[in-house]
Amino acid sequence: MTPEEALAEMSRLAAEIERHNRLYYEEADPEIADAEYDRLFRTLEELESGFPDLARPNSPTRRVGGAPLKGFVQRAHPVPMLSIDDLFSEGELADFYARLQRGLGRAEVAVTVEPKIDGVAVALHYRDGELEWAVTRGDGAVGDVITENVRTIRRVPLRLAEGAPSLLEVRGEIFLPKETFARLNRARDEAGLPAFKNPRNAAAGTLKLLDSREVARRPLDFLAHGHGLIEGLVAASSDELAGELARLGLPWNGPVWRAGSFEEVLAAVRELDVMRHSLPYETDGAVVKVVDFAAREALGTTARAPRWAAAFKYPPEQQETVLRGITVQVGRTGTLTPVAELDPVLVSGSTVRRATLHNQDEIDRQDVRIGDTVVIEKAGEIIPAVVRVVLEKRPADAVRYDLHEAIGGRCPACGGEVAREAGFVAWKCRNPSCPAKTANRLRQLVGRKALDIEGVGSIVAEKLVERGLVADPLDLFSIEADTLAVLNLGTETEPRVLGAKNAAKIVETAARAREMPLHRWLFGLGFPQVGESAAKELARLHRNLDELADSALLRELRTFATGQRKEDSELLAPYGIASEVGPAVAASVTEFFESDVGAVLRERLRALGVDPQSANYAPLAPVDAGGGSSGAAGRTFVITGTLSAPREDIKERIEAAGGKVSGSVSKKTDYLVAGEGGGSKLEKANSLGVAVIDEAGLAELLSGDIDSAPEEE
Numbered sequence: 001m002t003p004e005e006a007l008a009e010m011s012r013l014a015a016e017i018e019r020h021n022r023l024y025y026e027e028a029d030p031e032i033a034d035a036e037y038d039r040l041f042r043t044l045e046e047l048e049s050g051f052p053d054l055a056r057p058n059s060p061t062r063r064v065g066g067a068p069l070k071g072f073v074q075r076a077h078p079v080p081m082l083s084i085d086d087l088f089s090e091g092e093l094a095d096f097y098a099r100l101q102r103g104l105g106r107a108e109v110a111v112t113v114e115p116k117i118d119g120v121a122v123a124l125h126y127r128d129g130e131l132e133w134a135v136t137r138g139d140g141a142v143g144d145v146i147t148e149n150v151r152t153i154r155r156v157p158l159r160l161a162e163g164a165p166s167l168l169e170v171r172g173e174i175f176l177p178k179e180t181f182a183r184l185n186r187a188r189d190e191a192g193l194p195a196f197k198n199p200r201n202a203a204a205g206t207l208k209l210l211d212s213r214e215v216a217r218r219p220l221d222f223l224a225h226g227h228g229l230i231e232g233l234v235a236a237s238s239d240e241l242a243g244e245l246a247r248l249g250l251p252w253n254g255p256v257w258r259a260g261s262f263e264e265v266l267a268a269v270r271e272l273d274v275m276r277h278s279l280p281y282e283t284d285g286a287v288v289k290v291v292d293f294a295a296r297e298a299l300g301t302t303a304r305a306p307r308w309a310a311a312f313k314y315p316p317e318q319q320e321t322v323l324r325g326i327t328v329q330v331g332r333t334g335t336l337t338p339v340a341e342l343d344p345v346l347v348s349g350s351t352v353r354r355a356t357l358h359n360q361d362e363i364d365r366q367d368v369r370i371g372d373t374v375v376i377e378k379a380g381e382i383i384p385a386v387v388r389v390v391l392e393k394r395p396a397d398a399v400r401y402d403l404h405e406a407i408g409g410r411c412p413a414c415g416g417e418v419a420r421e422a423g424f425v426a427w428k429c430r431n432p433s434c435p436a437k438t439a440n441r442l443r444q445l446v447g448r449k450a451l452d453i454e455g456v457g458s459i460v461a462e463k464l465v466e467r468g469l470v471a472d473p474l475d476l477f478s479i480e481a482d483t484l485a486v487l488n489l490g491t492e493t494e495p496r497v498l499g500a501k502n503a504a505k506i507v508e509t510a511a512r513a514r515e516m517p518l519h520r521w522l523f524g525l526g527f528p529q530v531g532e533s534a535a536k537e538l539a540r541l542h543r544n545l546d547e548l549a550d551s552a553l554l555r556e557l558r559t560f561a562t563g564q565r566k567e568d569s570e571l572l573a574p575y576g577i578a579s580e581v582g583p584a585v586a587a588s589v590t591e592f593f594e595s596d597v598g599a600v601l602r603e604r605l606r607a608l609g610v611d612p613q614s615a616n617y618a619p620l621a622p623v624d625a626g627g628g629s630s631g632a633a634g635r636t637f638v639i640t641g642t643l644s645a646p647r648e649d650i651k652e653r654i655e656a657a658g659g660k661v662s663g664s665v666s667k668k669t670d671y672l673v674a675g676e677g678g679g680s681k682l683e684k685a686n687s688l689g690v691a692v693i694d695e696a697g698l699a700e701l702l703s704g705d706i707d708s709a710p711e712e713e
């Protein structure tokens with residue numbers, strides 16, 4: 001075969017394979033059997049290996065993924081990828097439609113209503129019909145180039161059909177279909193990996209993998225719902241554009257309703273609510289968009305979002321089911337949590353069998369009894385909860401529940417003594433070596449925000465403790481891979497071992513974890529009161545565990561235990577400390593290091609050769625009068641409106657100067673940093689007399705030019 005012949009044949013095969021992909025995925029109407037498809041595929045592969053120089057980068061054979069990348073490259077969006085305004089009630093939806101009518105000066109505004117896909121936004125750039133780039137939304141202005149990973153998605157055409165425009169930027173959503181998600185999580189659970197919380201997290205996590213061969217193993221999907229820059233194609237409306245794109249082989253999101261009045265919009269939104277659970281992807285809303293492009297232009301955009309589109313958010317779904325029993329879970333610190341065991345019920349697309357009852361007070365307040373019909377709610381990522389009892393359906397034999405009585409006054413995991421601390425509602429297991437506590441402490445240590453050790457899911461953690469391999473979470477560091485490999489995750493009669501591959505992964509990531517920075521270790525070790533942000537703040541003020549254990553600062557802070565939390569930030573400001581580290585945290589940490597348990601921990605870490613160092617060490621000199629240090633230290637900020645940099649960046653700058661950023665305005669707020677269009681927060685700040693500054697004001701404050709906080713009222 002001559003190179004010319006080979007090239008022609010490769011091109012024919014590629015087009016043929018892409019056509020079959022389309023028939024299979026788009027139209028669900030394959031023309032050929034899988035075996036025939038595989039044969040075409042293999043023929044193309046063989047030709048390409050015979051003529052490697054002639055193989056196209058966009059060949060369908062390249063979907064399986066190439067060599068891993070070192071990192072992602074960034075790329076600016078030619079047209080910003082905006083956000084979308086949310087509408088939380090039918091009233092807000094009516095207001096939105098009325099704004100469209102007013103804005104366009106007419107009663108009938110044609111809009112579409114379609115599902116909001118819970119996935120990862122992406123822009124696909126096609127040049128002369130060939131996929132050139134795939135870029136994530138990023139901060140809306142600049143995103144990550146993920147072309148290699150996107151190539152693995154069968155539904156994304158690598159090459160468009162005949163007649164493609166010279167430049168076409170299609171926008172849409174990459175998602176993991178619900179079914180694939182369930183399968184992936186089952187496999188992860190079996191491999192001892194932590195389950196993904198929801199399909200969106202799973203899709204986002206997958207797209208961040210640097211090895212596209214790994215991505216190819218998780219079948220992501222894609223649907224288009226919009227566009228960016230286009231050259232060489234004229235469309236006057238989303239209808240026209242959708243038609244063109246479909247013809248070019250791009251999958252368009254659906255079902256799409258058309259509406260010309262508010263009543264029709266409402267009807268569509270309600271219909272979608274009924275059928276959305278049978279869609280292949282997770283959705284929590286309906287997107288309403290103006291159809292006509294000239295009308296979109298006329299309405300324009302705010303800095304954040306277009307005025308011609310909005311997302312109606314469905315309220316969290318509630319379902320009725322019967323509460324058959326109550327079991328008790330033992331947490332990391334020994335807290336006993338009552339859990340409702342329910343008749344399985346489908347909520348927001350997943351089967352719910354258990355829901356939290358929080359604590360005895362909640363059970364009493366709601367008067368939940370065993371046998372009751374209860375309403376449970378599940379909102380997105382949140383753990384299902386019992387929200388109320390349907391009293392009309394209470395059977396005569398419904399039984400009251402008392403946790404302490406039910407457990408016979410003993411920890412259900414270890415049989416140890418339980419107690420209630422003064423002022424607290426929860427019962428706690430007092431046995432320091434309770435296996436349930438140890439397993440959950442191990443889970444905390446290996447968690448994603450702590451040491452990020454892969455492969456220690458809840459089953460593996462439980463079994464490690466049960467089989468006596470882990471009596472203390474740090475024991476994980478001394479287990480040999482051979483021992484781990486034969487860990488029985490099943491029962492005596494039906495054994496199922498962890499396996500060499502999983503064992504190797506645990507040992508490998510655990511070895512890497514030794515070098516993790518101080519704040520991750522602090523969070524992972526799980527001191528009482530020390531959450532993620534307190535851990536970071538402690539690491540900012542101390543270089544390592546030795547400094548922390550001998551910290552004069554913490555000992556002094558501990559004496560501030562006034563019990564008046566609201567004064568913490570004023571007390572702490574002179575030390576340049578944000579209020580994450582108040583007297584309570586200081587007391588918890590110092591007490592720990594003064595205790596025998598603390599001494600043992602330090603000894604063990606020394607023996608393991610682990611000496612975590614701070615990655616964000618930046619203590620501030622005390623702010624004395626005219627000391628020239630930043631006026632942000634110890635102050636609480638709230639950010640609103642559109643600013644010149646992403647909010648996360650501004651937050652980082654404030655935190656680096658010792659300030660704290662909170663999400664909502666209250667009397668405790670020192671400054672509201674307001675960009676363009678800060679609505680309700682600005683009003684609230686004004687009504688509370690909170691100082692409002694702009695970006696320039698913030699810059700001055702951070703550079704230390706302003707030395708005093710706003711006057712107290």
Ligand code: IVH
Pocket residue numbers: 081082083084114115116117118119120121122137172173225226253287306309
């Ligand atoms: S249209 C510029 N339609 O929601 C606003 N967005 O938009 C027009 N999203 O991350 C967006 N499903 O990627 C539109 N059917 C849909 C969508 C959708 C999901 C995402 C979008 C973006 C966010 C806000």
